[in-house]
Amino acid sequence: MWKYAIKRILLAAVTIFIIIAITFFAMNAIPGGPFNKEKATDPAVLAVLEARYNLDKPVPVQFLLYLKNLLHGDLGISLKTGRDISTIIGESFPISARLGGMAILVALVLGLFFGSIAALNRNKWPDRAIIFFTTFFVSVPSFVLATLLLLVFCLKLGWVPVWSTTRTNYVLPVIALAMYPMSYITRLTKSSMLDVLGQDYIRTARAKGVHTGKVIFKHALRNALIPVVTYVGPMSAYILTGSLVVETVFTIGGLGSKFVTGISYRDYPLIMGTTIFLATIMVIMTLLSDLAYKAVDPNIKFE
Amino acid sequence: MNDNRCGYPKKNPLSMQIDLSKFEPATEEEKRQHEVMRPSSTFFRDGMRKLFKNPLAVGSVIVLLLIFVTIIVAPMVVPYSYSDMVTIDGVRDKTAKNLSPFTYSEKEQEAIARGDRIFPHIFGTDALCRDYFMRVIYGTRVSLSVGLFASIIVLIIGLLYGSISGYAGGHTDLVMMRIVDIIYSLPDLLIIILLSVVLDATLGKVIQGTIFARLGTNMLSIFIVFGLLYWVSMARLVRGQILSIKQNEYVLAARALGAKPSRIIKKHILPNCISVIFISTALQVPSAIFTESFLSFVGLGVQAPMPSLGSLANAAREGLQSYPYKLVFPSVMICLIVLAFNLLGDGLRDAFDPKLRG
Numbered sequence: 001m002w003k004y005a006i007k008r009i010l011l012a013a014v015t016i017f018i019i020i021a022i023t024f025f026a027m028n029a030i031p032g033g034p035f036n037k038e039k040a041t042d043p044a045v046l047a048v049l050e051a052r053y054n055l056d057k058p059v060p061v062q063f064l065l066y067l068k069n070l071l072h073g074d075l076g077i078s079l080k081t082g083r084d085i086s087t088i089i090g091e092s093f094p095i096s097a098r099l100g101g102m103a104i105l106v107a108l109v110l111g112l113f114f115g116s117i118a119a120l121n122r123n124k125w126p127d128r129a130i131i132f133f134t135t136f137f138v139s140v141p142s143f144v145l146a147t148l149l150l151l152v153f154c155l156k157l158g159w160v161p162v163w164s165t166t167r168t169n170y171v172l173p174v175i176a177l178a179m180y181p182m183s184y185i186t187r188l189t190k191s192s193m194l195d196v197l198g199q200d201y202i203r204t205a206r207a208k209g210v211h212t213g214k215v216i217f218k219h220a221l222r223n224a225l226i227p228v229v230t231y232v233g234p235m236s237a238y239i240l241t242g243s244l245v246v247e248t249v250f251t252i253g254g255l256g257s258k259f260v261t262g263i264s265y266r267d268y269p270l271i272m273g274t275t276i277f278l279a280t281i282m283v284i285m286t287l288l289s290d291l292a293y294k295a296v297d298p299n300i301k302f303e
Numbered sequence: 304m305n306d307n308r309c310g311y312p313k314k315n316p317l318s319m320q321i322d323l324s325k326f327e328p329a330t331e332e333e334k335r336q337h338e339v340m341r342p343s344s345t346f347f348r349d350g351m352r353k354l355f356k357n358p359l360a361v362g363s364v365i366v367l368l369l370i371f372v373t374i375i376v377a378p379m380v381v382p383y384s385y386s387d388m389v390t391i392d393g394v395r396d397k398t399a400k401n402l403s404p405f406t407y408s409e410k411e412q413e414a415i416a417r418g419d420r421i422f423p424h425i426f427g428t429d430a431l432c433r434d435y436f437m438r439v440i441y442g443t444r445v446s447l448s449v450g451l452f453a454s455i456i457v458l459i460i461g462l463l464y465g466s467i468s469g470y471a472g473g474h475t476d477l478v479m480m481r482i483v484d485i486i487y488s489l490p491d492l493l494i495i496i497l498l499s500v501v502l503d504a505t506l507g508k509v510i511q512g513t514i515f516a517r518l519g520t521n522m523l524s525i526f527i528v529f530g531l532l533y534w535v536s537m538a539r540l541v542r543g544q545i546l547s548i549k550q551n552e553y554v555l556a557a558r559a560l561g562a563k564p565s566r567i568i569k570k571h572i573l574p575n576c577i578s579v580i581f582i583s584t585a586l587q588v589p590s591a592i593f594t595e596s597f598l599s600f601v602g603l604g605v606q607a608p609m610p611s612l613g614s615l616a617n618a619a620r621e622g623l624q625s626y627p628y629k630l631v632f633p634s635v636m637i638c639l640i641v642l643a644f645n646l647l648g649d650g651l652r653d654a655f656d657p658k659l660r661g
Contacts, residue, residue: 015488022494026501139642141593141613143600144634147620155624241492245600249620263500264602271500275493282490 005291012287019279020070023272024063030268075273080265085273089255093277096247096254100239102170103177107235111182112228115189116221119197131190134183142242146176146249162251176246181235185228193224229293233286240278350578353654360650363643370640374444382422383434385441386608389424395432401626402428426632430622439632442610446592447640449522449611453529453591458584460530461537466568468538469545480542487535494532495594499524499603519606525595533587540583544576578655586648589641596637612637 050056057065069076075085118130137145149172153159160169196202197220205215240256247256255274262270354360383389389399391410399408404427411421426435468479502524548554549572557567596613598604604614612633619629 011484011488015485018485019489019494023497026497029501030504135645136638136642139589139645140638141596141600141641143597143613144616144630144637147616147623147630148634151623151627151630156627237490237492241490241597245597248601260601263496266500266504268500271497275497279490279493282493283488286488 001294004294008287008290012283015283016280019283020067020276021063023275024066025059027268027272028059028062070276075276076269078262078267078270080262080267080270085270088258088270089274089277092253092255092258095252096240096243096256099170099173099177099247099252099254100236100243102174103181103239104232104235106174107178107181107185108228110178111185112189112221112225114182115186116193116216116224118186118190119193119224120216122194127190130186134186137179137183138187140179142176142180143245143249145179146173146246149176150249173246173250173252176249177239177242180242181231181238184235185231188228188231189224192227193220196220196223199223226293226297229296230289232292233282233289236285237282240282346578350651350655354650357650357653359646360654363646363650366639366643367647370443370447370636370643374440374447377440378437381425381434381437381440383424383437385433385437385610388432389428389434391421397432399424399428399432401430401622403626404628427626427628429618429629435629435632438610438615439612439636442612442615442633443636443640445522445605445609445611446595446613446637449525449595450588450592450640450644453526453533453595454584454587456526456530457534457537457587457591458580460534462541462573462580464534465538465541466545466572469542470549470564470568470572472546476542480539483535483538486532487539489532491532492594492597495525495528495598496601496603498528498531499598502527503603519609521598521603522605524603525598529591529594533591537580537583537587541576541580544579545572548572548575578651582648582651582655585644585651589644589648592637592641592644 047056055062073086075089077083078085078088081088114130114134118127121127153172154162160172202215202219205219210219243254243256244260245256246252247254248260251257255278259271259274259278261267262274388395388397389408389411390396391414396408396410398410402408402424404425405423406427407415407421407424408428415421424434424436426439429435429438464479464483468476468483471479499521503520506520506523545568554567554571557571562570592612595604595611596616599611599613600617602617604617605611607614615633616630616637619626619633623630
């Protein structure tokens with residue numbers, strides 16, 4: 001177990017390093033420096049500015065300095081607003097994290113519930129209905145779902161107020177974000193639940209006369225949960241990138257919409273910083289879900 | 304004694320020898336019964352037969368065919384273009400702005416009153432007086448071709464990489480798979496956004512004046528990014544298949560006969576895993592369309608005036624309350640295409656995957 005964990009942590013560290021390197025060198029490849037304006041800046045001023053931000057040094061040295069700053073939590077300054085990127089992330093990420101956390105919770109609870117229902121009623125109408133809806137929702141892009149929800153429930157029916165800083169309503173954004181992972185978890189739970197229900201120990205438990213509810217919750221669901229654990233990593237990645245779109249549609253001022261605004265203004269330092277921040281979270285989530293999977297599943301042996 | 308017609312020696316009642324007198328030659332009719340009842344079925348034909356028994360798969364094939372025919376035929380029938388304003392007698396019609404489906408602008412109504420025949424705006428027009436039906440049709444063309452090309456790129460790179468890695472084995476395999484592991488753990492959409500931003504800024508000058516300039520930098524960067532990142536799962540799949548097929552005796556026999564590795568991969572291994580690879584390619588198409596529409600939505604999609612389904616849906620967010628149909632048409636198209644490809648992929652897997660064949 002420890003050997004595996006160390007190997008996985010090393011791979012994650014290498015991945016994060018590669019992401020930082022890609023980000024840095026990609027941004028370096030963009031022609032034009034951050035101080036190129038319509039009007040030519042005075043060369044003396046430019047030289048001072050470049051020295052201030054270490055732009056006069058060779059690229060590898062710049063990279064090392066950039067790494068050093070990253071380790072100190074300094075992600076640079078936004079071109080558009082002139083503010084610290086770490087401050088921007090610190091302000092806006094809690095909103096995104098709250099939205100994403102709720103979406104993950106909803107997707108997990110409902111996905112497990114519907115998946116179990118479908119597996120227990122195999123080939124009956126609840127199963128067919130659930131599979132129909134999940135197949136459908138796996139095919140709907142989140143921005144389409146988000147915009148349609150906004151159109152119908154906010155603008156046409158007026159059931160939910162449009163998002164503002166004073167009136168925050170998470171219902172629609174959470175639905176838009178959670179629908180795809182929920183459908184996926186439902187299908188995953190159904191197939192793993194069907195697998196487990198065919199096992200000998202379920203038959204044994206039934207033969208002993210154990211109560212059906214206990215068989216389902218104690219024997220079946222606990223084992224069917226294991227494959228779902230591996231999906232938590234990809235799901236958090238999906239929800240973090242999905243929040244770019246959903247936050248933009250619902251005009252929520254989280255990190256996602258800040259990122260999209262950064263893209264449209266070509267605010268390179270902001271794009272860089274946010275990419276590294278989000279990517280690190282995704283890699284860590286994947287690492288945690290992989291480790292949890294190995295720890296939880298009794299069938300896996302470690303060499 | 305009369306029984307011994309054929310001149311066989313008389314049978315000893317205790318012997319195990321067969322009493323041939325009890326046998327008689329089969330008649331013509333009986334012989335015919337032993338003929339094979341149905342023609343032998345190939346793997347492909349068998350799979351197709353299974354596929355056509357699956358109503359969902361057949362439905363999605365029909366939907367996809369309809370979409371293909373529409374996007375090919377519609378531009379020949381409908382007299383409008385996706386990039387230019389609606390015109391009447393060669394004059395730009397500025398009144399044809401934001402029309403609802405099947406309505407005509409003031410100038411068009413005048414023309415109809417004069418007795419001219421005007422082709423209806425099936426989906427209405429957009430804010431720049433362009434026929435929206437044609438924009439959706441071209442958007443579908445763009446999105447579908449992005450999906451198909453991206454899948455083909457993924458297929459080629461993944462197939463080459465996976466078969467080399469799986470066939471070579473040993474240290475080569477180890478190193479190649481470590482690279483795959485690292486690329487696999489990169490958050491793909493974020494890297495795509497990053498690379499699209501960068502390529503958008505750097506590619507423009509490089510491709511100026513070539514054919515690629517018509518495609519636009521964003522479209523090119525989508526392909527480049529797919530070529531860089533998305534092939535890894537295909538490579539893993541191919542490698543896994545090859546590793547298991549490599550164990551078979553016929554591969555050993557071919558090697559013993561002195562066949563070159565390239566021939567063994569081409570003639571013995573690939574035909575045996577082609578169905579699994581094909582299915583996974585079919586399932587790659589919707590994911591590529593998803594990615595393209597996501598990028599278009601974030602503002603990194605195809606170059607204007609070229610439409611894609613994602614950029615149309617994004618553009619429809621302005622004036623959403625007044626013209627909701629502008630969102631509905633491209634959205635329905637995306638959902639239809641993705642759903643059809645997903646269902647078709649599932650159907651193909653049920654029909655062709657050797658592991659699922661009972």
